[in-house]
Amino acid sequence: MDYWLYIGSQICIFASLGVSLNILIGYAGMLSVCHAAFFGISAYATAILTTYYQWAWFGTIPVGVLLSSFLAVIIGRLSLRLRSDYLVVATFVIQVICYRIMQNWEEVTHGELGIYGIPPIHLIGWLVDQPFEIFIFSVILCGIVLALSGRIVLSPFGRLLRAIREDELIVTAAGKNVRDLKVLAFVTSASMAALAGSVYAPTVAFGHLDPSSFDIMESVFIIALMIIGGAGNLWGPVLGAVLLIILQGGLRFLDIPNEIAANIRQLAYGAVMVVLIILRPQGILGKYGFEGKREE
Amino acid sequence: MEQVIANILVLSARYTLTALGVSIIYRFSGCLDFAQGAIYIVSAYCSYIFAQILGLPLVIAILLGAVIGATCGGFIDFIIYRQIRKIARPVLSVLLASLGLLICTENLMALSFGEASRSLPLGDPRPGILIFGARVTEIQIAVIILALTVPILVWLTLNRTRFGLMLRSYGSNYMLAASVGIPIKKTFLRGAVLGSFLSGLAGTLITLETSISPTMGNEAVLMGVLVTLIGGAGNIVGALGAAMLIAAIEGFAGTYINLLWREVITFTTILVIICVRPKRVFRGKGY
Numbered sequence: 001m002d003y004w005l006y007i008g009s010q011i012c013i014f015a016s017l018g019v020s021l022n023i024l025i026g027y028a029g030m031l032s033v034c035h036a037a038f039f040g041i042s043a044y045a046t047a048i049l050t051t052y053y054q055w056a057w058f059g060t061i062p063v064g065v066l067l068s069s070f071l072a073v074i075i076g077r078l079s080l081r082l083r084s085d086y087l088v089v090a091t092f093v094i095q096v097i098c099y100r101i102m103q104n105w106e107e108v109t110h111g112e113l114g115i116y117g118i119p120p121i122h123l124i125g126w127l128v129d130q131p132f133e134i135f136i137f138s139v140i141l142c143g144i145v146l147a148l149s150g151r152i153v154l155s156p157f158g159r160l161l162r163a164i165r166e167d168e169l170i171v172t173a174a175g176k177n178v179r180d181l182k183v184l185a186f187v188t189s190a191s192m193a194a195l196a197g198s199v200y201a202p203t204v205a206f207g208h209l210d211p212s213s214f215d216i217m218e219s220v221f222i223i224a225l226m227i228i229g230g231a232g233n234l235w236g237p238v239l240g241a242v243l244l245i246i247l248q249g250g251l252r253f254l255d256i257p258n259e260i261a262a263n264i265r266q267l268a269y270g271a272v273m274v275v276l277i278i279l280r281p282q283g284i285l286g287k288y289g290f291e292g293k294r295e296e
Numbered sequence: 297m298e299q300v301i302a303n304i305l306v307l308s309a310r311y312t313l314t315a316l317g318v319s320i321i322y323r324f325s326g327c328l329d330f331a332q333g334a335i336y337i338v339s340a341y342c343s344y345i346f347a348q349i350l351g352l353p354l355v356i357a358i359l360l361g362a363v364i365g366a367t368c369g370g371f372i373d374f375i376i377y378r379q380i381r382k383i384a385r386p387v388l389s390v391l392l393a394s395l396g397l398l399i400c401t402e403n404l405m406a407l408s409f410g411e412a413s414r415s416l417p418l419g420d421p422r423p424g425i426l427i428f429g430a431r432v433t434e435i436q437i438a439v440i441i442l443a444l445t446v447p448i449l450v451w452l453t454l455n456r457t458r459f460g461l462m463l464r465s466y467g468s469n470y471m472l473a474a475s476v477g478i479p480i481k482k483t484f485l486r487g488a489v490l491g492s493f494l495s496g497l498a499g500t501l502i503t504l505e506t507s508i509s510p511t512m513g514n515e516a517v518l519m520g521v522l523v524t525l526i527g528g529a530g531n532i533v534g535a536l537g538a539a540m541l542i543a544a545i546e547g548f549a550g551t552y553i554n555l556l557w558r559e560v561i562t563f564t565t566i567l568v569i570i571c572v573r574p575k576r577v578f579r580g581k582g583y
Contacts, residue, residue, distance in 0.1 A: 031388055033395075078571055084388055085328050089521055090570060096518065097563045104556050216514065220395055227392065263403040263411075270399035277393045278379045 018237025029165025114210025230286025323530025333517025365496020
């Protein structure tokens with residue numbers, strides 16, 4: 001039972017990540033593969049501050065969000081100069097840079113070994129360390145992220161993002177500040193991912209963080225669950241998270257040895273991603289299938 | 297100092313070879329094909345099997361590995377990319393699909409051969425030759441020579457053959473090329489095979505000296521993509537120049553600044569270059 005609660009918590013965290021990435025890819029149409037970096041920066045910030053400096057968990061959230069947002073502003077500014085595939089490469093490079101920093105900045109992140117003994121969340125007298133409590137907390141997180149995303153999507157800002165996705169030139173011609181809109185999209189997306197990161201570190205990570213949870217593969221995993229569940233739809237990433245993480249959890253019951261379990265999982269989601277891009281690029285629930293005018 | 301320069305030359309040779317496949321494909325299709333990294337790995341492992349397990353002579357193993365890579369590339373184009381091209385805007389879809397393929401292939405290789413690195417033992421480790429005060433091995437010299445000759449061959453193919461003309465036409469204006477009657481599927485397929493052959497060749501050659509592991513396709517294709525973007529799509533001279541630039545940054549950063557942060561410094565510099573990219577330095581397919 002504890003195992004399924006753990007799976008449920010993971011689903012909530014990754015669903016939150018997928019929903020936040022959806023703002024960027026599904027609504028604003030900007031493909032970014034550095035989401036794991038936003039997630040990781042905040043997770044590390046929370047981990048370091050709570051474990052080594054005895055900060056209260058709640059106080060670490062703004063720190064994580066600010067750091068990720070800072071990076072997001074940089075990337076957002078870059079996205080103005082870079083066409084779609086250039087942006088993907090730029091975010092790829094940024095992801096790799098962040099990963100290397102996590103690996104090599106021994107004084108702060110303890111490198112490959114990572115950070116051990118992250119204390120559980122202590123919130124106004126509630127110590128979140130039982131599986132059930134962790135699950136509830138993750139659900140609350142997911143709910144907050146979904147609510148925020150819902151508000152964004154239904155707002156004028158969300159409409160403008162979708163307009164930018166469809167035809168950026170017209171939005172500029174209409175007099176809207178595309179620059180600020182894009183930067184804001186990145187910041188919003190990164191902040192939500194950062195929030196997920198701050199929750200992840202003391203809970204689902206089992207009190208241990210290391211760089212391997214935040215590499216390019218994780219970024220692609222988040223994209224995969226968004227594609228599979230559906231881009232451009234609020235609940236798409238949630239469905240994607242449910243499907244992929246249950247797949248991962250279910251593999252356990254097939255008695256697959258641990259060494260190859262990770263490989264089979266990655267193989268599976270890579271394959272499903274490719275198949276879905278061919279057959280149904282907008283995903284199961286999605287509305288945005290990367291369709292549009294072919295660039296002449 | 298001479299050693300640093302020699303290392304930079306070898307490194308730029310590797311990056312040039314790795315980038316050729318990606319560059320050609322980007323030139324005619326407009327899509328960044330990360331699956332070239334998958335082809336890189338597959339060819340490397342195939343050569344490993346041929347040379348190590350089947351005991352074939354090295355040159356045959358390399359060529360066969362590249363040919364298998366080319367075949368895989370053809371299949372990928374035929375089965376996967378062709379379907380995606382039916383969508384109106386394939387650039388991002390192909391990119392994502394190629395990332396997915398890269399992941400699949402990496403893990404397939406890891407499942408088949410294990411996560412650990414393997415190396416092709418090429419006899420006793422040789423000390424190499426001393427040239428102008430720097431030490432290079434025979435293989436490194438071979439790689440450098442190939443990095444100078446293969447691009448010339450590719451340039452000739454691209455600019456002096458009918459096939460190259462077809463590729464360039466699609467690169468320049470897809471709709472017009474299709475309307476004029478240049479066969480779409482055949483051209484794209486042959487282009488994919490050519491690019492994949494080059495990537496496969498790069499994969500087998502470079503792993504001769506270093507070891508093979510399932511994840512090396514990631515870094516390889518990333519470097520290939522970066523060289524292509526900085527050097528210009530399908531721009532052979534540009535690719536050479538960009539490869540040398542990146543190798544020089546990496547070499548000097550590693551030697552004179554800090555070995556540990558070498559990659560971060562290199563990537564950050566490349567990022568700046570990509571964003572600030574002066575258009576007149578390397579011409580290419582466009583921004």
